[in-house]
Amino acid sequence: MLAPSSRPLSPHLTIWRWGPHMLVSILHRITGAGLAIVGGAVLLWWLWAAADGRESYEYFVGWATHWTGIVVGVGLTWAFLQHLASGIRHLVMDVGAGFELNTNKRWSTIVAIVPVLLTALFWAYILFGDQL
Numbered sequence: 001m002l003a004p005s006s007r008p009l010s011p012h013l014t015i016w017r018w019g020p021h022m023l024v025s026i027l028h029r030i031t032g033a034g035l036a037i038v039g040g041a042v043l044l045w046w047l048w049a050a051a052d053g054r055e056s057y058e059y060f061v062g063w064a065t066h067w068t069g070i071v072v073g074v075g076l077t078w079a080f081l082q083h084l085a086s087g088i089r090h091l092v093m094d095v096g097a098g099f100e101l102n103t104n105k106r107w108s109t110i111v112a113i114v115p116v117l118l119t120a121l122f123w124a125y126i127l128f129g130d131q132l
Contacts, residue, residue, distance in 0.1 A: 020108035027112070028086040031079040039076050074123055081115035 016022070049060035063069045089111050092098050098107055 019105060020112055021104050024086050024089065024108045024111050027082055028090070031083040031086070034079045035076065035083060038072070039079070042072065042076065070123075070127075074119060077122055078115055078119040081118050082111075085111045085115050 046060060049056040064073065089098070089107055092107075098104055
């Protein structure tokens with residue numbers, strides 16, 4: 001039997017104060033998994049419909065232009081832009097920049113907000129571009 005260690009235990013998550021850097025890190029993992037699973041499924045469905053013929057493709061387009069398809073599209077767009085922005089942030093941190101607490105919090109906040117704004121602009125252009 002092992003003797004009790006005198007080393008301290010790793011702090012539990014409830015000890016840490018939540019900050020934007022923690023949110024962005026968790027969102028990076030979630031969006032990566034979501035893009036792989038949901039994005040991959042939609043991509044495979046689109047490819048299958050395109051290869052299967054006109055009727056299958058029209059069914060896919062009908063679903064994609066329905067409000068549920070638009071919601072999935074908006075979610076995938078946000079996930080892509082969030083994952084991209086977070087990945088760029090991680091790339092900058094990999095070269096050794098941005099570790100100062102205030103800088104890290106500022107860039108994390110920007111990385112959390114900018115994808116939402118870009119998603120809104122992108123879908124406003126797609127849905128209402130002809131009216132602008």
